[in-house]
Amino acid sequence: MKRGFAALSLGGLALAQEAHRVAITHPGGSYNQEVAFLYPWVYFFSFLVFLVVAGALAYVVLKFRAKPGQEGEPPQIHGNDRLEVVWTLIPLAIILILFGLTAKALIQVNRPIPGSLKVEVTGYQFWWDFNYPELGFRNSNELILPAGVPVELEITSKDVIHSFWVPGLAGKRDAIPGQKTLLHFTPKEPGNYYGFCAELCGPSHSRMLFRVVVLPKEEFDRFVEAAKAPQPPWPTSGASRSSSRTAPPATAWPGACPLRSSDPSLGFSETAPAWRQASWRTPRKTSRPGSRTPPP
C-alpha cells in the first residue's frame, strides 16, 4: 500500500498499470489508439475553461469580499448583453470543435474491419462464453486473440444485461438478451488484459471477470491447432470433462501475467486453467453468490 501511494504520481501509475493493462489510455488495441487523439483536445479546452472560470472565481473571492466598515452599496449593474453573447459563443465554438472530432472518431471505431476474425461472446450470470465459429472451438472466461488481426465480437447474453469491457483494448459494449451487438478492433500488443462485466447483473457482478490473452500470430495459430486436436496434450483429471474441443494453456506465453490462485475475483480453478476444468459448465456457487447453473 505504501509503495502504491508512492506510485500514485501519474508516471508511476502508468508504469504500474502495465502489469494488468486496465488503464483506458493503454494503447493495447486499435480502438484505444484511434481515440487517443481526442484526449489532448479535450484536455486543452478543459484546462482553458477551468483556468478562466476558476480564475474568475478566485479573483471574485479575493477582490470583492466586503471590507470591514465598508459603507454604501456596490454599483448596481444589471447585465451586459455583449458579454452574454461572448460567453455563449465561445463555449459553443468549443463544443462544436469537440463534437466534430467526436463524430469522426465514433465513425471510425464503429466501422467493421474487413477480414475480421469473428468471435461470439455470450454473457451468463456470472461468466463469459467465447465461441470461435470459424475456428471450431470455444472457451470460457478467457478470450484468446491474435495480435495484429482485426476481430469482430458479436456480443449477446443468455440471461440479464451484461457489458463486455476490456479497458486496455477497447470501449465497452452491452450484452443484451435477444440481441447482438458488435465490437470491432484490432489487438496490437501481445499480453494479458483484464476484462470486466460493466453492467450490474446480480450479486456476483463484481466477480464476473475475464481476461483477454493477446498472442503473437504464430503463437495463436499453434494454440488453435492444439485446441482443435481431438486429444488434449495434457493429462485429464477425470471423466467429467465434456468432449468438446478445448484449448491448451496460454499462460505459458512468456511474460504473461499469471492469474494467481488467491485472486478473489476470478472463478478459475486453483489447480488448472479454466478450460481444463470446463468451469463454465459448473460455475462455483460458493464463490459467486447468486449464480445459477447454465442450460446445458
Add this chain to the structure above:
Amino acid sequence: MGWTFYYPFSVQSGSGVDFYMAAILLLGFSSLLGNANFIATIYNLRAQGMSLWKMPIYVWSVFAASVLNLFSLAGLTSASLLVLLDRKIGLTWFNPDIGGDPVLFQQFFWFYSHPTVYVMLLPYLGILAEVASTFARKPLFGYRQMVWAQMGIVVLGTMVWAHHMFTVGESTLFQIAFAFFTALIAVPTGVKLFNIIGTLWGGHLQMKTPLYWVLGFIFNFLLGGITGVMLSMTPLDYHFQDSYFVVAHFHNVLMAGSGFGAFAGLYYWWPKMTGRMYDERLGRLHFWLFLVGYLLTFLPQYVLGYLGMPRRYYTYNADIAGWPELNLLSTLGAYILGLGGLVWIYAMWKSLRSGPKAPENPWGGYTLEWLTASPPKAHNFDVQLPAEFPSERPLYDWQKKGVELKPEDPGHIHLPNSSFWPFYAAATLFAFFVSVAALPVPNVWMWVFLALFAYGLVRWALEDEYSHPVEHHTVTGKSNAWMGMAWFIVSEVGLFAILIAGYLYLRLSGHAVPPEERPALWLALLNTFFLVSSSFTVHFAHHDLRRGRFHPFRFGLLVTILLGVLFFLFQAWEFYQFHHHSSWQENLWTAAFFTIVGLHGLHVVIGGFGLILAYLQALRGKITLHNHGTLEAASMYWHLVDAVWLFIVTIFYLW
C-alpha cells in the same frame, strides 16, 4: 438491482422491486400534482403587478423544473408500470423470449431519468442566483438571459437521454445526434454559471454561510461541467460509461452541485423557516468539511475510472496498481463527509434549541418573502403590497422610492379551513400501493383500500373549503382548477404518447404481431359513440351551469356519467372475453393492447369518478354560479379521455 432497475434483471430480483415500482408510481403521481399546483400558483396567484418578468429567479426555476417534470415523467412511469405488470401478472413488453426489446425499457427509463437531473438542478440554480444577488448586494447579472438559459436547459434536457445508452449498439447516426445535444446543453448551463459569477463580480460579498455554498458550488459544478463534456464524447464514453469516472461526474454535478445549492438555500431561508438564526461558525465548518470531504471522496474516482474500475463493484483485485490506494482515499473522504453531516445536524439542532431570534430580513434580501415574519404567519403578509413592481427586486425598489407599506386589513384575510381528508386520502392511497406491492395482484386488500380512498375523496369534495363565501381572483382570469388541470393534462398526454410510441416501434419493427382473433371493431365503434356523446353532454352541462340552469346541468352531468358507465361495462366485458381467448402473456401486440387500452380504462374510471364527485356536489347544492367545484377540472379530464380513445381506436382496432 441498482436504481436503474434494468430489464430483465429487475424481474429476476427480489420482492423489493415491487415496492420500488409501486413507490415510483405513487411518488410520480404526487409529484405531477405538485408540479401542476406550482405552475397554476405561479400563473394565477402572483401578487398584483408582478408580471412574469418581475418574478424572482427562484420562482422561474421552479416553473422550469415543473414544466420539465410534467413533460417527461411519463418515461419513468411507463418503465416502472411495465416492470410491475411483468412481475405481478406476467404481462410484458420487454421479454426477449417473446420478441420483446429490453432496450425499449431503457428508452422509456432514460426519457425521464436524464431530464430528472435537470429537474434536480434547475431549482438550485435559482436558489444560487438569489443567494449570490443578496450576499453580493447587487441585482442579478443578466436576469433575462438566465431565464432563457433555464428554458433552454428544459428544451435540450428532453433531447439527450440516449447518451446513457451509447453502449447498447444503436446506430452510429443515432449516437452522433445524441452526442451533439448532450454537448450542446453545456452552453446554457455555462451561461447560468457565468451569470452567477457576473452577479458576484464587483459586489460587496458578505461572507456568510449561504454564500460559501454558492462559491463551493461554482467550483464543483465547473469540474462537473467539464467532465460532462468529456462524457458527451461518445468513443470516450464507451470507456467512461458505468466506470468510476461517471460516478465521480454525477456526484460532481448532483451532490456537489445541486446538493451545495440545497444547502445554500437551507442556510439562506433557515431563519425565515424557523425564526431562529444558526451559528455561522458551525455553518462554515459544515461547508468546509463537505467541500474537503467531497473532493477527497470523488476526485480519486475520476482517476479510478481512467484505471478501468467499473462501478457497482464491491470487491476487486487488490493487485491492480492504484485501485486500493485510490479507494482508500475515497473512503477517508466519505468519513469526512459523514463528519460534516453530523456537524450539520448539530448546527440545526442547536439553532432550534438556542439560536437567537431571527429578524424579518436578516440578510437584506430583496424578494417578497423577507417582508413576512420569521417564521411566516399562515396568511403571509401583514402589509398591503404595492401594485407596482419596477424590477425583480421589489424590496430594494420600494425602499429606494421610499414607499410606505400600509398594514393589511384583517377583514381581507381568508384562510381555508383545515381538513382531515387530504391526509386520509394520501394514507389510504399509500396503503393501496403497499398492498399492490406486497401481495399477489389482484388481492382483497387493494380493493378495500381503494374503496376507503374513494370514500375519503367524496368526503373531501363535499366539505366546505372556506367557512364563509370567498371569491377568488386570479391573474390570468382562468380558475386555478382550469390552470392546474391544463398542465396536469400535459403529463397525461406525455404518458400515452410514450406508450403509444413504444407500441408503434414494436409494431413497425415487426416485434408486435397482432393475433388472428382480435377484439371486435363494432364494439369499439359503439364505445366510441358513447364516449364522444358523453363529451358533448358534459360540455352542454357545463354550459347550462354557466347560464345558471341548474336542472338541465344536473341532468346533463348524470347522462355523461351513465354513458361513461356504459363504456366501462362494455370495455370490461371485452377485456374479459379477450383475455380468455388470447395468449396475452406470449404476444407483444396483446400485451400492448391490454396495457394501453387498460390504462385508458383506468382514466375513464378516474375521470368518471371526478364527474361523480361533481354530481354529488351539485346534489348538495355546493355547485353554484361562481363555484364550479370539481366540475371544471373533471370535464377537461373527460375530454382528454375522449381524445385519447380516438387514437386508441385507430391504432388498435382499425389498424
